[in-house]
Amino acid sequence: MSEPRSPITDPSREVTLPDGRVVSVAAGMSALEIAKQHELPRRGRAIAARFNGRAIDLHAALPEAGHLSLIYPEDPDALEILRHSTSHVMAQAVKELFPDTKIAQGPAIEDGFYYDFRRDEPFTDEDLEQIEQRMREIVERNLQIRRHEVAKAVAERMFEQEQEPYKLYFVREKSGPVASYYEQGGFRDFCRGPHVPSTGRLGAFKLLRTAGAYWLGSEQNEMLWRIYGTAFATEQELDAYLQQLEEARKRDHRRLGKELDLFSVQEVAGSGLVFWHPNGTIVRHEIESFLREELTRRGYVFVTTPHIARDQLFRVSGHYDYYRENMYTLRTADDEELVLKPMNCPGHVMIYDAGLRSYRDLPIRMAEYGTVYRYERSGTLAGLFRVRGFTQDDAHIFCRPDQIVEEIDGCLELVEAVFRRFGFEDFRFELSVRDPGNAEKYAGTDEEWNAAEAALVTALDRRHLTYQRYEGEAVFYGPKIDVKVVDAIGRPWQLSTVQFDFNLPRRFDIAFVDQDGQRKQPYMVHRAIYGSIERFFGILIEHFGGYFPVWLAPVQARVLPVSEKVSEYAESVLCRLQQAGLRAECDRSPDKVGAKIRNAELAKVPYMLVVGPREADSDAVSLRIHQQGDQGSVAVDAFIERARSATAERRLQP
RNA sequence: GCCAGAGUAGCUCAGUGGCAGAGCAGCUGAUUCGUAAUCAGCAGGUCGCGAGUUCGACCCUCGCCUCUGGCUCCA
Numbered sequence: 001m002s003e004p005r006s007p008i009t010d011p012s013r014e015v016t017l018p019d020g021r022v023v024s025v026a027a028g029m030s031a032l033e034i035a036k037q038h039e040l041p042r043r044g045r046a047i048a049a050r051f052n053g054r055a056i057d058l059h060a061a062l063p064e065a066g067h068l069s070l071i072y073p074e075d076p077d078a079l080e081i082l083r084h085s086t087s088h089v090m091a092q093a094v095k096e097l098f099p100d101t102k103i104a105q106g107p108a109i110e111d112g113f114y115y116d117f118r119r120d121e122p123f124t125d126e127d128l129e130q131i132e133q134r135m136r137e138i139v140e141r142n143l144q145i146r147r148h149e150v151a152k153a154v155a156e157r158m159f160e161q162e163q164e165p166y167k168l169y170f171v172r173e174k175s176g177p178v179a180s181y182y183e184q185g186g187f188r189d190f191c192r193g194p195h196v197p198s199t200g201r202l203g204a205f206k207l208l209r210t211a212g213a214y215w216l217g218s219e220q221n222e223m224l225w226r227i228y229g230t231a232f233a234t235e236q237e238l239d240a241y242l243q244q245l246e247e248a249r250k251r252d253h254r255r256l257g258k259e260l261d262l263f264s265v266q267e268v269a270g271s272g273l274v275f276w277h278p279n280g281t282i283v284r285h286e287i288e289s290f291l292r293e294e295l296t297r298r299g300y301v302f303v304t305t306p307h308i309a310r311d312q313l314f315r316v317s318g319h320y321d322y323y324r325e326n327m328y329t330l331r332t333a334d335d336e337e338l339v340l341k342p343m344n345c346p347g348h349v350m351i352y353d354a355g356l357r358s359y360r361d362l363p364i365r366m367a368e369y370g371t372v373y374r375y376e377r378s379g380t381l382a383g384l385f386r387v388r389g390f391t392q393d394d395a396h397i398f399c400r401p402d403q404i405v406e407e408i409d410g411c412l413e414l415v416e417a418v419f420r421r422f423g424f425e426d427f428r429f430e431l432s433v434r435d436p437g438n439a440e441k442y443a444g445t446d447e448e449w450n451a452a453e454a455a456l457v458t459a460l461d462r463r464h465l466t467y468q469r470y471e472g473e474a475v476f477y478g479p480k481i482d483v484k485v486v487d488a489i490g491r492p493w494q495l496s497t498v499q500f501d502f503n504l505p506r507r508f509d510i511a512f513v514d515q516d517g518q519r520k521q522p523y524m525v526h527r528a529i530y531g532s533i534e535r536f537f538g539i540l541i542e543h544f545g546g547y548f549p550v551w552l553a554p555v556q557a558r559v560l561p562v563s564e565k566v567s568e569y570a571e572s573v574l575c576r577l578q579q580a581g582l583r584a585e586c587d588r589s590p591d592k593v594g595a596k597i598r599n600a601e602l603a604k605v606p607y608m609l610v611v612g613p614r615e616a617d618s619d620a621v622s623l624r625i626h627q628q629g630d631q632g633s634v635a636v637d638a639f640i641e642r643a644r645s646a647t648a649e650r651r652l653q654p
Numbered sequence: 655g656c657c658a659g660a661g662u663a664g665c666u667c668a669g670u671g672g673c674a675g676a677g678c679a680g681c682u683g684a685u686u687c688g689u690a691a692u693c694a695g696c697a698g699g700u701c702g703c704g705a706g707u708u709c710g711a712c713c714c715u716c717g718c719c720u721c722u723g724g725c726u727c728c729a
Binding site for chain 2: 105107109110114116174179180191192193209212216223226228265269377378381383410563564565590591593594596598601608612622624629
């Protein structure tokens with residue numbers, strides 16, 4: 001019988017280097033030592049190593065044979081390490097400046113890092129500056145960051161002595177028999193790592209804001225103070241990120257919504273309820289008309305359902321039990337309870353069920369711009385992105401089992417066709433399927449789920465779409481595909497969703513009569529393209545930065561007379577534009593052209609038509625396009641043709 | 655809901671325990687002008703709402719409303 005291999009009996013191991021060399025190294029040698037010995041290129045710049053696919057410290061000894069490579073600051077997975085280490089430096093700075101502070105946790109997150117602290121006073125902006133300053137000093141000190149591994153009990157004693165109750169909690173809850181902690185200049189943090197080898201390797205960082213955060217994210221727990229920051233490999237990347245934040249701020253739909261007079265939210269009326277001004281309403285109508293045309297072309301039918309209904313409807317659907325906290329209810333004079341609809345699905349099922357359906361009637365693609373009201377907690381409301389009253393471009397497809405692939409395919413085709421028209425090119429598809437280990441929590445039979453999941457996959461494959469698959473992420477009533485769309489400044493937004501629903505057909509016991517005369521249950525697919533019109537409108541404002549394409553622009557053209565001497569001609573041009581169906585207006589102010597142009601540019605009007613005596617003599621306009629400038633003289637009819645086609649074809653460019 | 659910050663003219667924002675301020679927008683007048691701001695004058699306010707402290711509160715205290723950023727993405 002052979003002994004299990006141990007470092008003593010097996011003092012060396014084979015390691016494959018990035019250049020393909022296979023070398024034998026002594027047990028206990030660290031990644032950095034191996035890199036030095038075998039003269040790996042740029043080893044001085046490396047911040048960590050990757051061993052058998054896992055990121056490890058440069059000082060970590062290799063536990064077994066395998067593949068070793070170095071991680072450089074510019075590598076994609078370096079960012080997480082840089083940010084995590086920067087968060088430790090921030091915690092050290094806070095402990096140095098405010099020794100009574102207790103540290104909780106400080107991970108790297110999507111675009112930066114945070115650290116949660118407990119202390120009596122909140123952090124002020126001045127504190128933040130001071131902390132950042134101290135962090136730079138710690139970087140300057142270039143402290144060694146070292147990993148230590150100790151028995152769990154030792155770690156517990158250590159954090160107990162340091163009076164760090166949150167760290168103690170993590171050691172107790174999360175540590176195996178061996179706990180790892182990191183130490184730099186006397187600052188210790190229970191942490192998995194990996195980290196950069198010394199604080200001097202950090203530098204391009206900035207603290208961004210403070211926030212309250214519940215301990216472990218639970219409202220039952222005390223609130224800690226969180227500091228958010230971000231870090232990058234280089235100052236240039238940090239600057240670029242900060243500039244991107246600035247760009248996003250300039251495009252903020254709340255700001256542009258006010259500047260362009262698109263919508264408002266009124267304090268007296270209540271929060272989360274949107275008032276659409278004339279300009280915003282034009283854009284909204286155009287967005288809706290466009291999709292309505294696309295749906296009509298694809299065989300959808302339109303319905304309209306009531307905003308309120310007896311509680312009974314939502315008891316049958318199950319919403320009354322599962323969705324109650326979000327529902328508004330009303331009580332009538334004769335003590336009847338009515339519910340303000342939070343979803344359109346039950347209404348559509350009502351219409352489906354209003355008659356006997358034959359297999360020949362299917363599929364039925366039933367669409368509605370359905371306005372729903374949902375109570376959302378005040379703290380979650382945000383501009384148009386999260387509101388309490390909103391309109392869904394909702395549709396439900398009722399179909400036979402043999403039609404599901406075709407229907408899903410149709411939904412995916414529609415998604416791309418619609419968003420490409422707005423200039424979105426980058427889509428991310430996410431497939432959520434059930435957790436096979438937890439079958440009892442789902443509505444619907446195995447057979448139904450298998451067919452539905454297969455249909456989603458088949459449709460995705462047929463359209464050659466790449467997608468992420470999420471096991472166990474499906475909601476209880478059916479599998480789904482969510483679609484994220486990336487906007488002009490690279491931000492992904494979850495918009496469309498295509499979901500099977502095995503719950504409602506059963507609850508309402510809807511059916512169709514099949515070829516064989518049997519009553520059978522149809523498949524029901526819930527799908528939305530824009531999702532919420534309000535939210536999508538907000539996204540569009542930010543996507544275009546307020547510069548709507550001609551077909552969406554509230555005012556498409558503004559006539560700018562050079563002086564009152566040509567006001568008669570200006571009015572005649574305006575009249576012809578309006579007769580041609582264009583949304584146009586005339587600047588009748590006594591301003592000079594320069595001012596008129598400036599005002600039109602600020603109002604983001606796509607076409608500016610400067611008219612003076614020269615144009616009046618030649619039945620022309622001098623065309624200026626926003627953000628582009630003077631385009632020269634154009635005959636009025638030619639301009640009208642151009643503007644009409646840009647509108648009719650829904651072109652992105654004026 | 656909870657934490658922090660904020661709320662002053664239509665908009666963007668100064669300001670102080672003792673008469674409320676600017677720029678832009680608006681109105682009036684002059685200017686009639688060629689591709690991102692013509693000049694002058696006038697008007698504009700329950701300083702988010704409600705209490706309290708004070709001789710006196712926009713300012714200090716408390717409550718409420720609204721907005722903004724957040725509220726477990728490996729210890």
